[in-house]
Amino acid sequence: MTTVKYAQRIALELDIDQSQAAAAIDLLDAGNTLPFIARYRKEATRGLDEEQLRRLDESLTRRRALDERREVILGSIEEQGKLTDDLRAQIEAAETQTALEDLYQPYKPKRRTRAMIARERGLEPLAELILAQAHVRESLEQIARPYLSDQVPTVEDAWAGARDIVAEAISDHAAVRGHLREKALRWGLLRSRKIDDAQDDKRVYQLYYEHEAPLPRLKSYQILAINRGETEKILRVHVDVAERDWRGAIETQFRPDRRSPLADQLERALVDSAERLLLPAIERDVRRTLTEEAETHAIQVFASNLRGLLNQPPLAGRTVLGIDPGFRTGCKVAVVDPTGKVLATVTIYPHEPQRRWQDALTALDRLIVAHGVTLITIGNGTASRETEQLVADLTRGRDDLSYLIVNEAGASVYSASPLARAELPELDVSMRGAVSIARRAQDPLAELVKIDPKSIGVGLYQHDVDQKQLAAALDRVVESVVNRVGVDVNTASPALLTYVAGVGAKLAQNIVAHREAHGAFASRTALHDVSGLGAKAFEQSAGFLRVREGKNPLDMTAIHPESYSVAKAVLAQAAFAPDAPLDVRESAISALLKTHPLEALAAQLGAGVPTVQDILEQLVRPGRDPREALPLPILRSDVLSMDDLQEGMRLNGTVRNVVDFGAFIDIGVKQDGLLHRSQIPFGAQLTVGEIVEITILNVDLDRGRIQLGWGGES
Numbered sequence: 001m002t003t004v005k006y007a008q009r010i011a012l013e014l015d016i017d018q019s020q021a022a023a024a025i026d027l028l029d030a031g032n033t034l035p036f037i038a039r040y041r042k043e044a045t046r047g048l049d050e051e052q053l054r055r056l057d058e059s060l061t062r063r064r065a066l067d068e069r070r071e072v073i074l075g076s077i078e079e080q081g082k083l084t085d086d087l088r089a090q091i092e093a094a095e096t097q098t099a100l101e102d103l104y105q106p107y108k109p110k111r112r113t114r115a116m117i118a119r120e121r122g123l124e125p126l127a128e129l130i131l132a133q134a135h136v137r138e139s140l141e142q143i144a145r146p147y148l149s150d151q152v153p154t155v156e157d158a159w160a161g162a163r164d165i166v167a168e169a170i171s172d173h174a175a176v177r178g179h180l181r182e183k184a185l186r187w188g189l190l191r192s193r194k195i196d197d198a199q200d201d202k203r204v205y206q207l208y209y210e211h212e213a214p215l216p217r218l219k220s221y222q223i224l225a226i227n228r229g230e231t232e233k234i235l236r237v238h239v240d241v242a243e244r245d246w247r248g249a250i251e252t253q254f255r256p257d258r259r260s261p262l263a264d265q266l267e268r269a270l271v272d273s274a275e276r277l278l279l280p281a282i283e284r285d286v287r288r289t290l291t292e293e294a295e296t297h298a299i300q301v302f303a304s305n306l307r308g309l310l311n312q313p314p315l316a317g318r319t320v321l322g323i324d325p326g327f328r329t330g331c332k333v334a335v336v337d338p339t340g341k342v343l344a345t346v347t348i349y350p351h352e353p354q355r356r357w358q359d360a361l362t363a364l365d366r367l368i369v370a371h372g373v374t375l376i377t378i379g380n381g382t383a384s385r386e387t388e389q390l391v392a393d394l395t396r397g398r399d400d401l402s403y404l405i406v407n408e409a410g411a412s413v414y415s416a417s418p419l420a421r422a423e424l425p426e427l428d429v430s431m432r433g434a435v436s437i438a439r440r441a442q443d444p445l446a447e448l449v450k451i452d453p454k455s456i457g458v459g460l461y462q463h464d465v466d467q468k469q470l471a472a473a474l475d476r477v478v479e480s481v482v483n484r485v486g487v488d489v490n491t492a493s494p495a496l497l498t499y500v501a502g503v504g505a506k507l508a509q510n511i512v513a514h515r516e517a518h519g520a521f522a523s524r525t526a527l528h529d530v531s532g533l534g535a536k537a538f539e540q541s542a543g544f545l546r547v548r549e550g551k552n553p554l555d556m557t558a559i560h561p562e563s564y565s566v567a568k569a570v571l572a573q574a575a576f577a578p579d580a581p582l583d584v585r586e587s588a589i590s591a592l593l594k595t596h597p598l599e600a601l602a603a604q605l606g607a608g609v610p611t612v613q614d615i616l617e618q619l620v621r622p623g624r625d626p627r628e629a630l631p632l633p634i635l636r637s638d639v640l641s642m643d644d645l646q647e648g649m650r651l652n653g654t655v656r657n658v659v660d661f662g663a664f665i666d667i668g669v670k671q672d673g674l675l676h677r678s679q680i681p682f683g684a685q686l687t688v689g690e691i692v693e694i695t696i697l698n699v700d701l702d703r704g705r706i707q708l709g710w711g712g713e714s
Contacts, residue, residue, distance in 0.1 A: 003029075010059050020046050024056050033501040035483035036540045040560050043608035050480055066097060073104045082107060090174075098181070098285070102174035115168035118161030121151045126158060127165035130265045133257035140261065159265060166266065167273035170254050171281065180241070180249035180278065184286050188215045189240045192226050198234040205229040215239070215286065220294035221660050224461040227291060239283040246274050295465040297660075302462055302470065303477045305658050306453055308687030309407065310481040313627040314443040319343075321364070321373045322438025323391070324411065324430070325383035327351045333364065334427075334434035335371050339491070340442060342424065343371050345431050350390050351383055357390065364394055374400060375635070377441045379408030379433070385670035395636075402635035405666060406440045407656070408433070410451035419450055419495055441633070445485060449478055450495040475499075482544075485625060486558060489527070489545040490520040502540025507532055521547055524555045546623060553578035557618040566607045567615050573601075578622060585620050631691045634668075642669050642701055649696040650711045655686050665694055665708055673706035681710060 007022035014021070023044045027037050034057065038050040048056070074091060077083040087103070094100040110116070118127070126147060129136070136143060144158040152158050170176060194200070194209040208226055229235035250270055256263040317338050324332040330349040336342055344367055350360035367373065376391050378384055384405065391403045414420050415432040424432050439447040453474035454462060462470060482499040489497075489511065497508035507530070514530045515521065524542050527533055533541075543560035550556065552564075557578075559567050571578065573596070574588040593616075596604065602612040618624075634654055645667075653665035656672055662679070663686045664672040675686075675694060686692065693711035700706075 006060060006063060009063065010056055013059055014052060014055055016048065016052065016056075017046070020048055021056060024048055024053060025060060028057060028060070031536060033540050035479065035501040035544065039483075039558070039614075040543055040562075040611075042610035042614075047610060054476065066100065069097065070094070070100060073100060073107075076109075077104070077107045080107060099174075099178065102177045105174065105177065106169075106172040113168060114161075114164040118164045121147075121149065121161055123147055123152065123158060123161040124165060126162035127169070130162055130166050130262050130269060131169065131254070133260040133262055133266060135257075135260050136262070140265075163265060163269040163272060166254075166269035167277060170250060170270060170273040171277035173253055176250055176253050176278070177282070179252060180246055180282050181285055183245040183249055184239065184241045184282050185215055185289065187242065187245055188286060189213065190215055190218060190226070190237065190290075191240055192229070192235045192237045195234060195236050200234045205234050208235055215290065218290065219660055220297040221461065223290050223294040224298060224464045227294075228461070228464050237287075239286050241279060241282070246279060250274065250278070295469065298461050298465050299470050299473045301658065301660070303473045305688040306456060306474055307477050307481060308655070308658075308689045309456065310445050310448055310478065311627055311630065311687075312444045312689040313630045313632055314445070314625070315375060315404075315441045315632065316443070318375045318442065319371055319373050320438040320441055321367060321371075321376045322434045322436070322441075323376065323378045323387055324408065324434040324437055325379055325381060325387040327383050327386075328353060329430070330354070331360070331383070331387055332431050332434040333367065334431060334438055335367050335373060336435060336438045336442070337371075338442070340439050340446075342427070342435055345427065345434070347431075351386050360390060361393060364391075368394070368401065374402075375441060376401070376403040377406045377437050378403060379411060379437045380405050381408050392636075404441055404633055404635055406437055407456070408437055408440075410448070410455035411436045413455045414451045417450070419493070423493070445481060445627075446493065446496055449482065449499060450493060453478055485627060486544055486546050486623070488548055490515065490547065500541050500544050502537045507537060521550070523547055523551045524561055548623065553622065557622040559615055559618050563607070563611055563615060566605050566612065567619065569605050570601075570612070570615055570619060574619075578619065582621070589616055589620055630689075633689070634691060636668055642671065642699055642704070642706070645669065645696050645699045645706065647696055647698065651694060651696070652691055653694050653708075655688055655690045655692060658686050658688060665692065667694065667706070667708075669706070671704045671706055673708040675708040675710070679709045684710075 003022060003025050007018050007025055010016075010025075011018040011021040023041075023046075024037065027041055027044060028034075032041070034050055034053050037045060038048070038053055042048075045053070070091060074083065074088065077087065077091075091100065091103050094103060118124075126144060129143065140159065141155045144155045147158045148155070152161060190211075190213055192208040192211045194205070200206070205225070205228075208222075208229055211226075213222070226235060226237055230237045247270075250273070254266065254270060256266045256270070319335065319337050321333060321335045326332070330347045331351075333346045333348060334342055335344045346363055346367065348360035348363050349356045364376075368376075376395070378387050378391060388403070388405065395401045395403055411433040412429075414436050415429045420429075420432045420436075424435060427435065436447055436450075448456060454467070454470060479499045479501070482496065483501050487496055487500055494505070494508040494512050497503055497511055498505045500508075503511070510531050510533065511527070518529075521527065524545065524547055527538060527542065527545065539562070543558055546557075547555035554561075554564055554567055570592070574592045576584055576588040580588075593601070598613060598616075599609055602609045605612060634652055651667050653667040653673070655663050656666050657664045660677070662674055662676040665675050666672050673694070673696075675692075679697075680686065695709040695711040696706065697709045698705075698707040
């Protein structure tokens with residue numbers, strides 16, 4: 001298919017202009033990355049954002065894969081000598097993989113079937129009579145007698161073989177399959193039962209021991225839970241399609257004619273086809289469709305939560321004391337300066353079995369005073385809330401010191417990684433986790449990119465979904481956030497640089513190696529000296545790499561080097577230096593736009609309006625971190641317990657996880673509260689890390705559960 005046809009179909013699918021789709025396809029085919037196209041090729045795509053471009057890229061990939069499969073199928077059928085003009089037209093018109101495979105089903109190479117054996121025994125003419133519902137005068141015995149042989153000794157054997165051929169023809173019929181699949185998805189029931197001797201000691205799957213639900217009403221998390229129970233051989237699962245539905249689907253194409261003596265043969269073949277071939281195949285199709293949709297939804301939830309976590313604003317400029325809590329092995333403590341450099345480490349034992357509470361307080365106080373610590377971060381794992389009690393004793397009544405509970409998911413994965421060994425070779429594995437927990441407050445993005453996104457626990461059923469699709473989706477989120485924020489090329493780790501558009505893992509290592517060998521980069525142009533960083537890689541990456549305090553002030557902005565001449569022309573007209581104070585820059589740009597409206601200014605400069613608009617924004621606030629616009633994490637100086645909570649109490653909390661049935665909110669007690677989806681106003685979209693106002697609805701001390709209500713504006 002040509003680019004024009006792809007552009008036509010994708011434009012309709014995404015509700016964009018065909019010219020936008022065509023431009024984006026050309027840019028993608030030329031090797032440009034999505035972040036680069038979204039930010040620096042707005043004129044070509046007429047402003048398609050990164051999400052639209054991702055959907056376009058996914059649609060293009062899917063359509064091209066479909067066309068490749070289409071060509072394979074056409075070639076296979078043509079080799080068999082069975083490709084008619086009508087069949088070719090149907091195959092070329094198929095819009096989905098399912099429709100394509102349905103058309104190919106009768107011609108697909110199969111294992112030896114009962115129908116094949118019957119054909120080999122010469123029974124196909126009998127099958128054709130059944131399918132035609134012929135009005136014959138002879139008896140069934142008379143009709144079948146010419147087909148008897150050593151392999152077909154009786155009349156009943158002849159008709160049984162003919163029915164096998166008819167049953168397979170019914171099962172392979174594309175329209176029947178499509179119609180029945182549609183009915184199953186619309187009216188089918190999914191039933192799950194506990195296998196009698198299955199062991200489910202914790203009754204994890206109790207909800208599904210005797211469960212029945214219409215397929216359209218199943219939630220994604222239910223489908224994935226049932227699938228897991230089936231995989232663990234605890235549940236037996238079946239899709240039930242009512243007889244009126246499967247019979248109706250078949251009889252649209254194969255209806256017995258009661259005037260024909262062969263009506264009963266077709267009826268028997270029809271039932272056999274449904275029970276033996278068609279319904280099991282449709283059940284597999286339906287289960288696969290449900291699973292794919294559930295996995296896609298779960299991956300989207302995971303990706304959305306990860307985006308929220310990565311977008312949490314950094315608490316820059318602070319010396320942080322990080323604690324990786326533990327009981328028997330103690331709490332690992334690390335102090336890092338505002339750049340993330342490790343200043344001191346120690347292990348304390350405030351909890352069982354040692355219970356050296358006062359010694360721990362003394363050790364922490366000594367570190368705080370010695371290094372000017374202003375923030376303590378506590379990992380949210382084992383012994384987290386017990387350690388919070390310890391820290392609360394330190395911070396209570398001190399205005400210069402506060403603490404923060406941080407998500408420690410993946411800290412152990414990072415600690416044992418080659419990257420951690422390279423960054424912190426002098427520390428043992430357990431202490432590296434404390435360093436990571438401290439750094440996560442200083443810059444969550446820079447620290448979390450060091451961890452496999454799948455190891456960051458902000459979703460449900462992440463181990464039950466397609467791991468390749470999950471990894472790709474999460475990598476796209478990390479890439480998107482990293483390039484939106486920008487990266488300081490002189491401080492970034494290889495892990496962070498890997499996600500910069502046009503860089504990748506090998507080039508990231510080369511950039512760091514060059515920096516270590518030759519010192520800090522003085523300008524973006526110095527990137528040309530990095531081994532392997534050619535013209536294309538520079539074009540894609542340069543705008544997302546920042547050089548702070550370099551030779552050219554524009555190098556610390558998101559302005560691409562290809563637009564420096566335009567930026568300098570704007571500076572000349574506005575008459576201010578790139579490092580001028582904020583109020584001077586804002587005033588100068590405002591004055592310039594009064595005398596030169598944006599469209600006129602762009603025309604004068606020979607640049608597109610979107611490019612000039614982006615340049616103006618960057619000149620006003622060079623190097624601005626978009627995460628700074630989000631609310632800062634809630635810093636605490638004291639600790640609540642569940643005993644302190646009362647119904648009706650209003651609190652601020654931090655969203656820790658968003659799932660299908662609601663959101664878990666950290667309100668500063670040991671247990672996160674559940675804000676059920678019924679309590680979330682219509683249209684509200686919560687994200688991980690977001691600060692929300694909630695109301696306490698119910699506190700169940702015995703079960704350790706807190707029910708929350710919406711406390712913000714609806």
